Amino acid sequence: xxxxxxxxxxxxxxxxxxxxxxxxxxxxxxxxxxxxxxxxxxxxxxxxxxxxxxxxxxxxxxxxxxxxxxxxxxxxxxxxxxxxxxxxxxxxxxxxxxxxxxxxxxxxxxxxxxxxxxxxxxxxxxxxxxxxxxxxxxxxxxxxxxxxxxxxxxxxxxxxxxxxxxxxxxxxxxxxxxxxxxxxxxxxxxxxxxxxxxxxxxxxxxxxxxxxxxxxxxxxxxxxxxxxxxxxxxxxxxxxxxxxxxxxxxxxxxxxxxxxxxxxxxxxxxxxxxxxxxxxxxxxxxxxxxxxxxxxxxxxxxxxxxxxxxxxxxxxxxxxxxxxxxxxxxxxxxxxxxxxxxxxxxxxxxxxxxxxxxxxxxxxxxxxxxxxxxxxxxxxxxxxxxxxxxxxxxxxxxxxxxxxxxxxxxxxxxxxxxxxxxxxxxxxxxxxxxxxxxxxxxxxxxxxxxxxxxxxxxxxxxxxxxxxxxxxxxxxxxxxxxxxxxxxxxxxxxxxxxxxxxxxxxxxxxxxxxxxxxxxxxxxxxx
Numbered sequence: 170x171x172x173x174x175x176x177x178x179x180x181x182x183x184x185x186x187x188x189x190x191x192x193x194x195x196x197x198x199x200x201x202x203x204x205x206x207x208x209x210x211x212x213x214x215x216x217x218x219x220x221x222x223x224x225x226x227x228x229x230x231x232x233x234x235x236x237x238x239x240x241x242x243x244x245x246x247x248x249x250x251x252x253x254x255x256x257x258x259x260x261x262x263x264x265x266x267x268x269x270x271x272x273x274x275x276x277x278x279x280x281x282x283x284x285x286x287x288x289x290x291x292x293x294x295x296x297x298x299x300x301x302x303x304x305x306x307x308x309x310x311x312x313x314x315x316x317x318x319x320x321x322x323x324x325x326x327x328x329x330x331x332x333x334x335x336x337x338x339x340x341x342x343x344x345x346x347x348x349x350x351x352x353x354x355x356x357x358x359x360x361x362x363x364x365x366x367x368x369x370x371x372x373x374x375x376x377x378x379x380x381x382x383x384x385x386x387x388x389x390x391x392x393x394x395x396x397x398x399x400x401x402x403x404x405x406x407x408x409x410x411x412x413x414x415x416x417x418x419x420x421x422x423x424x425x426x427x428x429x430x431x432x433x434x435x436x437x438x439x440x441x442x443x444x445x446x447x448x449x450x451x452x453x454x455x456x457x458x459x460x461x462x463x464x465x466x467x468x469x470x471x472x473x474x475x476x477x478x479x480x481x482x483x484x485x486x487x488x489x490x491x492x493x494x495x496x497x498x499x500x501x502x503x504x505x506x507x508x509x510x511x512x513x514x515x516x517x518x519x520x521x522x523x524x525x526x527x528x529x530x531x532x533x534x535x536x537x538x539x540x541x542x543x544x545x546x547x548x549x550x551x552x553x554x555x556x557x558x559x560x561x562x563x564x565x566x567x568x569x570x571x572x573x574x575x576x577x578x579x580x581x582x583x584x585x586x587x588x589x590x591x592x593x594x595x596x597x598x599x600x601x602x603x604x605x606x607x608x609x610x611x612x613x614x615x616x617x618x619x620x621x622x623x624x625x626x627x628x629x630x631x632x633x634x635x636x637x638x639x640x641x642x643x644x645x646x647x648x649x650x651x652x653x654x655x656x657x658x659x660x661x662x663x664x665x666x667x668x669x670x671x672x673x674x675x676x677x678x679x680x681x682x683x684x685x686x687x688x689x690x691x692x693x694x695x696x
Contacts, residue, residue: 172231173288180224180289181296184434187217188300192426199422228285236280240273243459250463253539253560267345268462272338272455279456283449289438297435301428305420308407308428312435315403319436322395323443333385338454340378347374396443400436407432487552488513489645489674490537495546497532506532510546512692514646514674521688522678528695530678531572534650537676538569566645568638568673570652574631576619582611584630588637596640600633603667605660625655632664639671647675653684 194210247269294316302309351358351367358364411428414420496508507529514520522530535541537548539560548555550563568588576584585597592600594611601609606629619627632652638644647668653661665687668675677684685691 173228173285174292176224176228176231177285177289177292178296180221180228181293183217183220183224184293184297185300185431187214187221188427188430188434190214190217191430192423195426196421196423228289229281232281232285233277235284236277239280240276243273243276243456243463244269246463247459253557265462266349267342268455268458272341273452273459275449275452275455277452278445279449279452282445283442286438286441286445290442293438294435297431301431301435304424305411305428307410307414308432311403311407311410312432315399315406316435316439318403319396319399319439319443322399323392323439323446333381333388334451334454335457337378337381337385338451338458340374340381342458344374344378347371393444396440400433400440403436404432486515488515489551490514490676491549491552492533492537493547493549495533495536495543495548497529497536497541497543497545499541505529505544507694508545510692510694512690514676514690516645516674517672518674518689519669519687520674520676520690520692521685522676522692522694523680523685524694530694531650533694534648534676534678538564538567538648565643568635568644568647570628570631570635570647570649572650572654573624574619574627574634576615576617576622576627576630578617579615580611581609581613581615581622581630584615585633585637588634589641591641592637596637597633600636600640601629603636603663603670604629604632605656605662605664605667606630606633607663623655625660628652628654629656629660629664632667636667636671639673645673647671647673647677649675650678651680652677653679653681658683 190210190213194207198207247265251265298309298312301312348371351371355364358367408429411420411425415422415425491513493511495510496505498505510529510533512520522533524530532541536543539555539557542557550559553559555563577587581601582594582597585600586592588600589596597611601607601611606626609626609630613621615621615630622630628651632649635647635649639647649668652668653664656664661681661683665684668677669687677688679685
């Protein structure tokens with residue numbers, strides 16, 4: 170910011186030098202009726218123009234560097250927030266991609282154009298105004314009276330533009346989300362003959378986005394016209410008054426030319442702020458969306474409880490994990506996904522979360538690993554409240570298998586080794602056997618997002634991955650979401666033996682009778 174102020178001040182001083190050289194040269198030509206005096210100012214004027222060009226380049230460079238730095242930091246923070254709380258926002262994958270790429274790229278307009286111009290709009294009129302004041306008081310009064318009208322009209326137009334831009338950004342995000350969902354679900358839509366029916370819905374979304382974009386552009390062009398008209402009329406008033414005073418002998422020609430050359434320079438930076446505001450509006454809307462994801466506001470009316478350190482009780486020492494009064498409401502939801510859940514997990518215990526579908530069991534599991542931040546209640550690990558700062562260390566102590574585990578393109582062994590990159594083929598084979606998948610060959614290809622393996626095979630591969638991570642060391646807790654869904658009784662029994670064989674504490678979401686029968690404790694969620 171300091172560099173921008175210095176560059177702006179230097180540019181204003183060069184503008185004064187340009188006006189002084191031109192006014193003196195033209196005045197001498199008029200009085201002497203000879204073009205020779207212009208020769209004396211050509212070289213200084215060339216130097217001034219070169220200096221102004223260099224400062225304009227430097228101003229743009231500073232803005233571009235600032236934009237690149239801010240965009241990089243925001244993208245890093247966005248990805249970190251998404252990794253820390255992947256489910257704790259309404260942003261879809263398509264919306265997030267649009268925000269991280271096209272959305273934040275619009276910050277170039279803010280940092281490379283709007284912000285430098287805002288600095289110039291403060292520095293240049295002040296310096297130019299002082300120069301005009303030392304030359305002609307009447308022109309100074311006119312400039313001082315008319316110049317504030319431009320920011321006033323800019324503010325009025327800006328309020329409308331801001332609202333329109335936010336609506337356009339929301340429609341752009343909706344369009345990206347709609348298109349992404351359509352592509353992802355295209356095979357299913359094709360099977361049921363509904364693919365073409367979705368084209369009309371996509372067209373309506375695109376038409377709404379187009380109409381909002383054109384409405385925003387209309388406001389932009391009209392506001393530019395208003396600002397240009399105000400500046401033109403203001404300069405015309407200065408020109409008329411100075412012209413009459415030169416005619417009547419109240420003002421010399423050199424001073425009048427100096428004022429006339431400087432007057433537009435006083436209005437130009439302020440006018441350009443209004444023009445570049447529209448360039449920056451998209452970037453500011455994207456930045457607001459990014460900040461909302463990086464630091465989401467607390468849910469209204471719900472205040473997280475303060476966890477007190479746990480103490481040993483009659484049942485034994487301090488539990489590995491203690492959950493008290495946990496509840497969570499997803500952004501935009503009409504009610505809580507889960508509420509008032511309390512339980513404790515001690516080392517070596519096998520705890521099963523069960524209850525009706527949609528009761529919030531998966532939400533509890535996501536809260537335990539930090540994928541969502543509970544809106545009420547608390548979680549304590551070894552008697553210490555689990556804070557956001559402690560999440561990275563806590564996750565290193567947890568092995569997690571979700572309902573739809575992630576898979577990468579490669580082989581079954583490649584996916585299992587995500588739990589331990591140094592595992593040998595024998596280690597991977599043993600982990601797959603313990604996960605109830607002795608029939609799966611290590612070299613079987615796996616496509617993107619698990620293509621080529623069934624849902625049950627995917628869960629068993631992910632369980633083998635978790636077992637490899639446990640054997641690598643440092644893991645204290647297993648979190649599993651429906652690990653035996655889609656398995657036959659023999660595979661289910663083998664997987665449960667493998668989980669029990671780790672000797673670790675485990676929290677398992679399941680409806681299966683065999684899993685519930687294996688539990689040391691059963692917690693009803695949403696019942």
